[in-house]
Amino acid sequence: MDQNWEMGALPNGARVVTCTVPGSGRVFIEAWLDVGSRNEMAGDEGAAHVVEHTVFKGIEHDGRALGTFELASAMDDLGGRFNAHTGVEATSYEAEVLARHAPQAFAIIGGLIVRPQFPHAEIPKELDVILQEMVAGLDDHDHLSSELLFSTAFPGTPMGRPVIGTDVSVSGFTRDRLAAWREEQYVAHKLVVTVAGEITHAEAMEHAYRHFGGLRQGVGVAPVASHFAGGVALQRAKIEQAYISLAFEGIQAGMPQEPVLDLISIILGDGFTARLPLEIRERRGWAYMTDSTHHCGTDSGLLSLYAEVDPRRAGDSLKIMIDQIANLGHTVTEKELERAKTIMLLGLMDEYEEGASLASTVATGLLALGRVPGFEERQKAYEAVTILDIQQAVERLMEQPYVIAGYGNVRGLEREIERMGGPSLRAM
Numbered sequence: 001m002d003q004n005w006e007m008g009a010l011p012n013g014a015r016v017v018t019c020t021v022p023g024s025g026r027v028f029i030e031a032w033l034d035v036g037s038r039n040e041m042a043g044d045e046g047a048a049h050v051v052e053h054t055v056f057k058g059i060e061h062d063g064r065a066l067g068t069f070e071l072a073s074a075m076d077d078l079g080g081r082f083n084a085h086t087g088v089e090a091t092s093y094e095a096e097v098l099a100r101h102a103p104q105a106f107a108i109i110g111g112l113i114v115r116p117q118f119p120h121a122e123i124p125k126e127l128d129v130i131l132q133e134m135v136a137g138l139d140d141h142d143h144l145s146s147e148l149l150f151s152t153a154f155p156g157t158p159m160g161r162p163v164i165g166t167d168v169s170v171s172g173f174t175r176d177r178l179a180a181w182r183e184e185q186y187v188a189h190k191l192v193v194t195v196a197g198e199i200t201h202a203e204a205m206e207h208a209y210r211h212f213g214g215l216r217q218g219v220g221v222a223p224v225a226s227h228f229a230g231g232v233a234l235q236r237a238k239i240e241q242a243y244i245s246l247a248f249e250g251i252q253a254g255m256p257q258e259p260v261l262d263l264i265s266i267i268l269g270d271g272f273t274a275r276l277p278l279e280i281r282e283r284r285g286w287a288y289m290t291d292s293t294h295h296c297g298t299d300s301g302l303l304s305l306y307a308e309v310d311p312r313r314a315g316d317s318l319k320i321m322i323d324q325i326a327n328l329g330h331t332v333t334e335k336e337l338e339r340a341k342t343i344m345l346l347g348l349m350d351e352y353e354e355g356a357s358l359a360s361t362v363a364t365g366l367l368a369l370g371r372v373p374g375f376e377e378r379q380k381a382y383e384a385v386t387i388l389d390i391q392q393a394v395e396r397l398m399e400q401p402y403v404i405a406g407y408g409n410v411r412g413l414e415r416e417i418e419r420m421g422g423p424s425l426r427a428m
Helices: 047-057 068-077 099-114 123-137 141-153 167-171 175-185 201-212 258-269 275-282 311-331 334-351 356-369 375-383 387-398 411-420
Strands: 006-009 015-020 026-033 058-061 064-067 081-086 091-098 191-197 231-236 242-249 287-296 301-309 402-408
Touching: 006 201, 015 201, 015 356, 026 099, 026 356, 047 068, 047 081, 047 091, 047 099, 047 123, 047 175, 058 068, 058 099, 064 068, 068 099, 081 099, 091 099, 091 356, 099 191, 099 201, 123 167, 141 231, 141 242, 141 301, 141 402, 191 201, 191 356, 231 411, 242 311, 242 411, 258 275, 258 287, 258 301, 258 311, 258 334, 258 375, 258 387, 275 287, 275 301, 275 311, 301 311, 311 387, 311 402, 311 411, 334 356, 334 375, 334 387, 402 411
Parallel strands: 015 191, 231 402
Antiparallel strands: 006 015, 026 091, 026 191, 058 064, 081 091, 242 301, 242 402, 287 301
C-alpha cells in the first residue's frame, strides 16, 4: 500500500509533496503550516485561530484584491470543498476540486497563506463571529470537559489552553496585530504543501512556485514547550451527567513506544468488547459514551480514558476506569492484542487511502518527524508489539503522575476521590 511520493522544495524552502493518481478526476491540495496555538505568547491567545478565520476576508489575486464576497464566489464557482483548521500544533488550508480546476485552487490557497489582505472593515465582524463560536461552545459539554482535562494536564502552557482563545484576547485583536502575527509566523520553512490526485509532480511544483514561492523566508517563533503536571480538577455544572477523564502522559510522535500506547488505548476503549464500554456500558448500563485516546504531540502526549455517566454512578465508574488500566498489564490477552492490531491496521489503511486522508498523513508526518513513514513501516511497528510491551508500558504509567478531570454533576465523583486519599492509582 506504500505510495509513490515525489518530493520537492521551492527556492524559499517550502516543501511540496505529490502523489499522482491517474484517472481520479480530482485533486486534493492541503497546505500545512507548522504554526498553531503553541506558537502564541501570553496575550496572543487565539491568534492562530483568528488569523485562520480572517485570511478568508480577502486576498490579492493576479495583482488585484478579491474581497470577502468575491473570494467566496470564486471558491463556490469551482464547486469544490475549501476548508481550514487550526490546532495546537499546526494550521491547515485545504481544497478538493475537479482536476481541471487545480490551478484556480492553488491560487486561492496560496492567496490565503501568502497574500491575505485583512480588510479593516471585515475584521471586527469576524471577531464577533468567533465570539459567537465561543458562546456556542458553552453548550458543548464534551468539549468543555476536554478543555478541563488538558488545562489540568498541561497547566500554564498553550497545550493546556483553548485553541480559540478567550473573549478578552480575541476582542483585543486589531487588523495590524493580526497581520503582524501572520507575517512573523507564516514563513516558508514551516510550510508543507501536499497534493494528491490527477496531477503530476511537475504541474504541482509549477503551481506551488507561482502561488507559494512568495512566502518569505524566516525563523518564526518556536512553539512553547509543554509540561505534563497531573492533578485533580472538578468543575460543577448544572447538567444531568458526569463527564469523567482519567489521563496519563503519553508519548511524543515518532517515539518507539507510540504503537504500544496506541494499542493500549484501543484495548481499553475501541469496540463493543473493549474494556471500558464492556464494563461500564454493556454490563452495567451506566453510560452511553465511553472512549480512550492517545494524543501524540511534538514533545509530549496524553493517554486518556473517558466516560459520560449517570452522576449516581460517577464514583463507581472512576473506580472501574482505574481498575481496568491498572490491571491491564497482568490480564491482557493475546486475543485482545490481536483485535487491537486489526483495528489499528484498518485505521492505517484509512490514513493511506488516496485523497484527503493521504495528503494529511503526509503533511503531518513531515511536520512532526521530518519524513513520511510508509504504511508497511508503521504496520510492522504495530505487529511487533508484544504482551510484554503492554505490561511494561502499563507499569510505567502506574508509576507516573495522572490526571482526574470531572465535569458536570460531579458530587459522586468528589466522594470517590476523597475516599482514594493518596496519589496511588493501583487497582482498587
